[in-house]
Amino acid sequence: xxxxxxxxxxxxxxxxxxxxxxxxxxxxxxxxxxxxxxxxxxxxxxxxxxxxxxxxxxxxxxxxxxxxxxxxxxxxxxxxxxxxxxxxxxxxxxxxxxxxxxxxxxxxxxxxxxxxxxxxxxxxxxxxxxxxxxxxxxxxxxxxxxxxxxxxxxxxxxxxxxxxxxxxxxxxxxxxxxxxxxxxxxxxxxxxxxxxxxxxxxxxxxxxxxxxxxxxxxxxxxxxxxxxxxxxxxxxxxxxxxxxxxxxxxxxxxxxxxxxxxxxxxxxxxxxxxxxxxxxxxxxxxxxxxxxxxxxxxxxxxxxxxxxxxxxxxxxxxxxxxxxxxxxxxxxxxxxxxxxxxxxxxxxxxxxxxxxxxxxxxxxxxxxxxxxxxxxxxxxxxxxxxxxxxxxxxxxxxxxxxxxxxxxxxxxxxxxxxxxxxxxxxxxxxxxxxxxxxxxxxxxxxxxxxxxxxxxxxxxxxxxxxxxxxxxxxxxxxxxxxxxxxxxxxxxxxxxxxxxxxxxxxxxxxxxxxxxxxxxxxxxxxxxxxxxxxxxxxxxxxxxxxxxxxxxxxxxxxxxxxxxxxxxxxxxxxxxxxxxxxxxxxxxxxxxxxxxxxxxxxxxxxxxxxxxxxxxxxxxxxxxxxxxxxxxxxxxxxxxxxxxxxxxxxxxxxxxxxxxxxxxxxxxxxxxxxxxxxxxxxxxxxxxxxxxxxxxxxxxxxxxxxxxxxxxxxxxxxxxxxxxxxxxxxxxxxxxxxxxxxxxxxxxxxxxxxxxxxxxx
Amino acid sequence: xxxxxxxxxxxxxxxxxxxxxxxxxxxxxxxxxxxxxxxxxxxxxxxxxxxxxxxxxxxxxxxxxxxxxxxxxxxxxxxxxxxxxxxxxxxxxxxxxxxxxxxxxxxxxxxxxxxxxxxxxxxxxxxxxxxxxxxxxxxxxxxxxxxxxxxxxxxxxxxxxxxxxxxxxx
Numbered sequence: 042x043x044x045x046x047x048x049x050x051x052x053x054x055x056x057x058x059x060x061x062x063x064x065x066x067x068x069x070x071x072x073x074x075x076x077x078x079x080x081x082x083x084x085x086x087x088x089x090x091x092x093x094x095x096x097x098x099x100x101x102x103x104x105x106x107x108x109x110x111x112x113x114x115x116x117x118x119x120x121x122x123x124x125x126x127x128x129x130x131x132x133x134x135x136x137x138x139x140x141x142x143x144x145x146x147x148x149x150x151x152x153x154x155x156x157x158x159x160x161x162x163x164x165x166x167x168x169x170x171x172x173x174x175x176x177x178x179x180x181x182x183x184x185x186x187x188x189x190x191x192x193x194x195x196x197x198x199x200x201x202x203x204x205x206x207x208x209x210x211x212x213x214x215x216x217x218x219x220x221x222x223x224x225x226x227x228x229x230x231x232x233x234x235x236x237x238x239x240x241x242x243x244x245x246x247x248x249x250x251x252x253x254x255x256x257x258x259x260x261x262x263x264x265x266x267x268x269x270x271x272x273x274x275x276x277x278x279x280x281x282x283x284x285x286x287x288x289x290x291x292x293x294x295x296x297x298x299x300x301x302x303x304x305x306x307x308x309x310x311x312x313x314x315x316x317x318x319x320x321x322x323x324x325x326x327x328x329x330x331x332x333x334x335x336x337x338x339x340x341x342x343x344x345x346x347x348x349x350x351x352x353x354x355x356x357x358x359x360x361x362x363x364x365x366x367x368x369x370x371x372x373x374x375x376x377x378x379x380x381x382x383x384x385x386x387x388x389x390x391x392x393x394x395x396x397x398x399x400x401x402x403x404x405x406x407x408x409x410x411x412x413x414x415x416x417x418x419x420x421x422x423x424x425x426x427x428x429x430x431x432x433x434x435x436x437x438x439x440x441x442x443x444x445x446x447x448x449x450x451x452x453x454x455x456x457x458x459x460x461x462x463x464x465x466x467x468x469x470x471x472x473x474x475x476x477x478x479x480x481x482x483x484x485x486x487x488x489x490x491x492x493x494x495x496x497x498x499x500x501x502x503x504x505x506x507x508x509x510x511x512x513x514x515x516x517x518x519x520x521x522x523x524x525x526x527x528x529x530x531x532x533x534x535x536x537x538x539x540x541x542x543x544x545x546x547x548x549x550x551x552x553x554x555x556x557x558x559x560x561x562x563x564x565x566x567x568x569x570x571x572x573x574x575x576x577x578x579x580x581x582x583x584x585x586x587x588x589x590x591x592x593x594x595x596x597x598x599x600x601x602x603x604x605x606x607x608x609x610x611x612x613x614x615x616x617x618x619x620x621x622x623x624x625x626x627x628x629x630x631x632x633x634x635x636x637x638x639x640x641x642x643x644x645x646x647x648x649x650x651x652x653x654x655x656x657x658x659x660x661x662x663x664x665x666x667x668x669x670x671x672x673x674x675x676x677x678x679x680x681x682x683x684x685x686x687x688x689x690x691x692x693x694x695x696x697x698x699x700x701x702x703x704x705x706x707x708x709x710x711x712x713x714x715x716x717x718x719x720x721x722x723x724x725x726x727x728x729x730x731x732x733x734x735x736x737x738x739x740x741x742x743x744x745x746x747x748x749x750x751x752x753x754x755x756x757x758x759x760x761x762x763x764x765x766x767x768x769x770x771x772x773x774x775x776x777x778x779x780x781x782x783x784x785x786x787x788x789x790x791x792x793x794x795x796x797x798x799x800x801x802x
Numbered sequence: 803x804x805x806x807x808x809x810x811x812x813x814x815x816x817x818x819x820x821x822x823x824x825x826x827x828x829x830x831x832x833x834x835x836x837x838x839x840x841x842x843x844x845x846x847x848x849x850x851x852x853x854x855x856x857x858x859x860x861x862x863x864x865x866x867x868x869x870x871x872x873x874x875x876x877x878x879x880x881x882x883x884x885x886x887x888x889x890x891x892x893x894x895x896x897x898x899x900x901x902x903x904x905x906x907x908x909x910x911x912x913x914x915x916x917x918x919x920x921x922x923x924x925x926x927x928x929x930x931x932x933x934x935x936x937x938x939x940x941x942x943x944x945x946x947x948x949x950x951x952x953x954x955x956x957x958x959x960x961x962x963x964x965x966x967x968x969x970x971x972x
Contacts, residue, residue, distance in 0.1 A: 643938075644854075644855070644937070644938075646852060646855065647938060658851065658852060658855075658856055658859065658860055659860070659874070662851060662860065662872070666816065671869075672869060675849050675851065675862050675864070675869065676867075678853075679853055679854065680849060680850060680851050680852060680853060680862075681851050681852045681855075682852050682853055682854040682855055682935075682937065684935065
């Protein structure tokens with residue numbers, strides 16, 4: 042990632058006030074290495090200050106001051122660090138005897154400051170290497186020893202327009218044009234062109250019949266009934282009958298074809314979304330709630346389909362129909378047609394007003410609804426707590442007040458749209474009544490309509506207003522659809538960060554070593570949760586990972602499993618960069634026993650052979666025996682055919698874990714990753730699990746996040762982690778002698794009565 | 803360095819060789835087994851590893867909650883032993899096979915099925931989809947609200963009427 046543009050001195054991006062100063066420095070023979078403008082002065086006022094680093098000194102300048110505010114000669118700087126406080130932070134440098142606060146900045150700059158600091162580090166390092174190589178060595182070692190982390194996760198912004206992104210989206214609403222959304226939605230119709238054409242034709246036939254029915258009724262009235270022509274009556278009635286039958290038939294067929302088309306489209310969409318979800322990286326899934334993703338696969342795709350198939354087609358047909366009906370009406374009577382159109386401008390203004398306001402009303406109701414489901418999501422799963430503190434009445438009361446305000450808001454929203462409906466009705470009925478009056482008068486006075494023409498005209502009014510009404514609600518439908526489209530396309534457009542590399546190097550085993558090279562990782566540009574991990578593990582070793590929570594143990598494991606790609610540095614497996622290895626071949630070598638084992642809604646048998654569905658029952662039993670799971674499984678009446686999830690509530694944590702160990706055993710991985718459960722497991726269970734693990738880790742490369750000392754007993758070497766970095770790496774006895782935090786950890790656990798670690802000879 | 807232990811040949815120890823096994827009833831009509839070279843157990847309990855998905859193989863023998871061992875395939879055993887074990891298994895696993903579904907009556911919270919099984923006609927009640935267990939690639943097991951099991955074989959197709967009822971309600 043090259044984001045250097047924010048810090049390297051570039052004339053076009055440097056604020057004007059700084060340029061003169063920089064030029065001045067250059068003229069005085071002090072070339073500027075880089076500069077950085079902050080948004081705050083050292084007193085915390087929002088006045089700019091800038092750090093300028095030349096080859097001799099680091100100085101801080103401000104626009105209204107000639108002299109530098111602060112300066113530190115470069116050779117005196119031992120180390121630069123960023124200190125994060127609430128809402129703001131400082132850039133400090135440590136000299137031989139003191140800390141100098143160089144810059145103060147608001148939290149909005151945290152990301153760029155982090156980069157700037159790295160740049161500064163690199164600069165300092167390069168200067169040092171050049172001036173005195175010995176010191177350089179020392180500093181490389183101690184670099185970053187102290188460094189604090191930024192508070193919380195940063196809000197993400199759109200890379201195109203810089204607007205804040207919603208926490209669950211990767212795509213900026215503003216950057217998504219309506220037309221692009223439309224054309225993409227319609228693209229899903231492409232494979233079904235023929236079907237689309239058929240439904241369109243059928244709909245047109247229906248519209249045509251609808252339009253000609255009033256025309257026929259005119260003949261019926263004028264020529265047959267009033268003209269007393271029985272033969273004509275027979276013909277007209279027969280034609281009408283046939284037409285109406287035809288319309289019914291067409292409607293049925295059209296419905297059938299449309300349904301098939303709609304289901305095809307939604308099937309494609311759902312499949313696309315789901316398979317993309319499966320391929321998306323863990324990073325994406327970490328950000329999303331399960332409920333939201335389920336909604337995207339289920340309801341958003343349906344919403345889109347409804348729009349692409351239903352609304353768009355209806356729109357095209359409506360336009361055609363409106364043109365035809367209007368043409369006929371104009372031919373019949375221009376005056377009356379104009380009279381009908383007269384309320385329409387008012388009507389469209391009304392629609393606009395309605396749309397501007399209905400959202401406000403509806404949003405209130407939705408918010409109440411969200412509050413209601415939030416309350417339910419809190420109190421129903423937490424019912425035990427509610428009862429334990431006997432707060433049932435309070436929960437009921439809270440629910441009552443939320444629920445009743447939802448009711449009020451909803452009634453208000455419905456009332457609002459009822460008003461709109463009323464206005465629409467009145468406006469259209471006014472037109473109709475006018476036609477009745479003027480048309481009727483023309484008929485009586487003669488020279489105007491015949492009776493048949495009048496009724497034909499009235500028949501067309503209904504046909505004209507129906508499309509107009511649909512146009513009015515079109516924007517609403519479009520908005521719904523584009524919201525769904527955003528969500529769906531957000532999934533589809535999110536890049537698969539961890540690339541599967543189907544053409545990459547195919548790993549068939551791990552023969553030699555796994556090397557972590559300067560591995561650094563941060564989630565989404567936030568603070569680094571893993572820093573500069575540099576170590577090598579030999580194939581076949583068992584590596585214990587210990588350290589306080591939040592020290593980066595799990596992140597290290599996740600990178601090793603390649604759920605994420607490192608922000609910097611790499612993992613080399615037998616000399617191949619993991620990022621370039623064919624992912625599937627690597628994962629084949631890998632088995633993970635997670636801290637919270639996941640069991641699928643299937644039998645224990647299928648759960649154990651999830652990684653190798655072709656395995657026979659005997660292999661499964663063997664794996665279960667290795668994992669010390671067989672005996673308890675056989676105690677279930679349905680044994681291996683027990684449903685793991687339904688039994689789930691009765692399966693203890695230890696039993697679940699042993700099933701997962703069996704799953705790993707069956708896969709017979711080359712590389713085994715264990716996140717040992719911290720949850721309290723009784724001693725007997727712990728022994729069984731421990732024993733199972735002992736068997737499992739033989740003859741493979743194993744990484745274990747260890748919480749129990751007994752696990753460490755089996756480790757060849759131990760990684761001690763603290764504050765996102767590796768504090769030490771070595772055998773138990775090495776760490777005991779040279780790593781104080783490790784010794785303290787071991788002693789603390791021993792005091793609690795755990796058995797002390799013995800080095801196994 | 804930690805010594806790497808050999809994986810014990812526990813698999814072979816656990817499976818009882820068919821020629822080593824003798825099954826018999828003692829005078830109190832308890833099931834006894836004798837395994838050559840290992841010993842003799844009374845009041846033996848039989849358990850299937852996969853009562854639904856593979857009822858013919860992997861029979862576990864237990865004594866007092868402890869595993870004695872497992873038999874891979876019943877058909878490898880001597881005639882007498884096999885008959886005795888089969889008999890014990892039939893007692894333990896009562897899963898009649900549904901031959902015909904006569905009717906399914908849906909009520910508000912349950913469905914009453916009337917079926918013809920190989921053990922005769924039976925009426926039973928099921929509540930929801932949890933009562934139906936589809937065994938991968940094999941049969942459908944119905945567990946009624948009282949815990950009775952019924953097997954609908956996939957291999958032998960039902961008559962049309964039964965199949966219709968099954969598709970509709972299962």
